[in-house]
Structure formats: C-alpha cells, structure tokens
Amino acid sequence: MTETTTAHHAADRAIATSVPVADFISERWSPRAFDAQASISDSQLDAGLEAARLAPSTSNTQPWRFIVGRCGGATFERILAHLIPFNQAWAAHASALIVNAAVTEVDGTSQPTALYDLGLAVQSLALQLHVDGFASHQISGIDGPGIDAEFALPEGVHAITVTVIGTVGNPAQLDERLAAREIAPRERLPLTTLVIARD
Numbered sequence: 001m002t003e004t005t006t007a008h009h010a011a012d013r014a015i016a017t018s019v020p021v022a023d024f025i026s027e028r029w030s031p032r033a034f035d036a037q038a039s040i041s042d043s044q045l046d047a048g049l050e051a052a053r054l055a056p057s058t059s060n061t062q063p064w065r066f067i068v069g070r071c072g073g074a075t076f077e078r079i080l081a082h083l084i085p086f087n088q089a090w091a092a093h094a095s096a097l098i099v100n101a102a103v104t105e106v107d108g109t110s111q112p113t114a115l116y117d118l119g120l121a122v123q124s125l126a127l128q129l130h131v132d133g134f135a136s137h138q139i140s141g142i143d144g145p146g147i148d149a150e151f152a153l154p155e156g157v158h159a160i161t162v163t164v165i166g167t168v169g170n171p172a173q174l175d176e177r178l179a180a181r182e183i184a185p186r187e188r189l190p191l192t193t194l195v196i197a198r199d
C-alpha cells in the first residue's frame with residue numbers, strides 16, 4: 001500500500017466535527033491493521049522525531065526520550081518483546097516501534113508535568129507521521145519496567161507508552177472483533193461533555 005492510498009484511506013476515516021478543524025487532525029486515527037510489507041525510512045522517522053523535538057514543554061525542559069526500532073532490526077524485536085501479547089499480535093506487522101519515555105525525575109527532584117509534556121511531543125510525532133502518509137497507534141499495554149531494564153534507561157527515565165507506526169493494511173488480517181472495530185464509525189465525546197465551564 002502506498003502513501004497515497006494510506007492518505008486516501010485516512011480521509012475515508014475522517015471523523016465528523018462540530019466545527020471545521022484541519023484535515024490532518026480530523027483524519028488521524030489509530031489502526032491495528034498494518035501492511036507487513038511496507039517500510040519507513042530513517043529520514044521519514046526523523047521528520048516525526050523532529051516534530052516531537054519542537055513540541056512545547058514546561059520551562060523548555062523537554063522531558064522526553066525515544067527508543068526507535070525499524071522492522072527487521074534488533075531494537076524493533078527488543079521493544080516488541082515487551083508489549084503485552086494482545087498488542088504483539090498486531091504490532092509485529094508495523095514498520096517501526098518507538099518507545100516514548102519520560103524524564104520524571106532530575107537530580108532527585110520530581111518533574112510533575114513530564115507525562116503531560118511527553119504527551120504533547122508524541123502528539124506532534126503522530127501528526128507529522130500522518131501528514132507524511134503513515135499511520136500510528138499509541139499503546140500503553142507494555143512492560144514499562146521491562147523496557148527500562150532492557151535498554152538500561154538512566155535513573156528517573158521511564159518508558160510510558162509505545163508508538164506503533166506503519167502503513168494501513170487490510171482489516172481482514174485481524175480477528176473478527178478487531179476487524180469490526182477497524183471499520184466502525186469513529187466516535188468522540190461532545191464538547192458539551194468535555195468543557196466544564198466557559199464564558
């Protein structure tokens with residue numbers, strides 16, 4: 001599947017919005033069916049990582065670190081081994097896996113907004129990947145301490161999530177339940193639920 005068809009499929013999956021938003025926001029979604037034959041280059045991954053690098057953070061602390069593995073490489077397999085079995089089953093077909101780690105402590109001092117800041121960076125990563133024709137899926141079903149140990153992360157740095165990256169594949173490769181979710185209408189809570197107070 002080419003980047004063009006991936007982008008077209010993303011447009012087909014665009015969610016309805018109450019007011020217009022940028023296409024790259026309404027079209028971004030999180031598939032589990034990935035094309036195992038597709039690949040992503042270092043330069044394409046670098047564009048996503050550069051977008052993450054430019055994300056805002058508290059006092060410009062940039063409390064995010066990444067471990068990047070492309071399919072076929074040792075790092076990919078080391079990351080994959082620390083996903084829960086449910087996620088391993090479909091993430092194994094991805095083109096790349098990225099561990100998203102947070103610097104939660106510096107010199108013994110807790111960094112209370114590290115997870116918030118990491119989330120901003122990962123969102124920038126995901127949106128840049130989408131613009132470049134790739135899909136991504138964020139997963140928390142991982143063995144975080146296992147990843148920390150596997151890659152000997154420094155004290156105060158912890159794996160929080162993994163980003164699964166690739167080209168959208170055929171939903172039929174998934175089991176019946178997941179295949180149905182892959183093509184089901186996308187839903188979000190309405191603004192009236194999310195906005196607590198406003199004037």
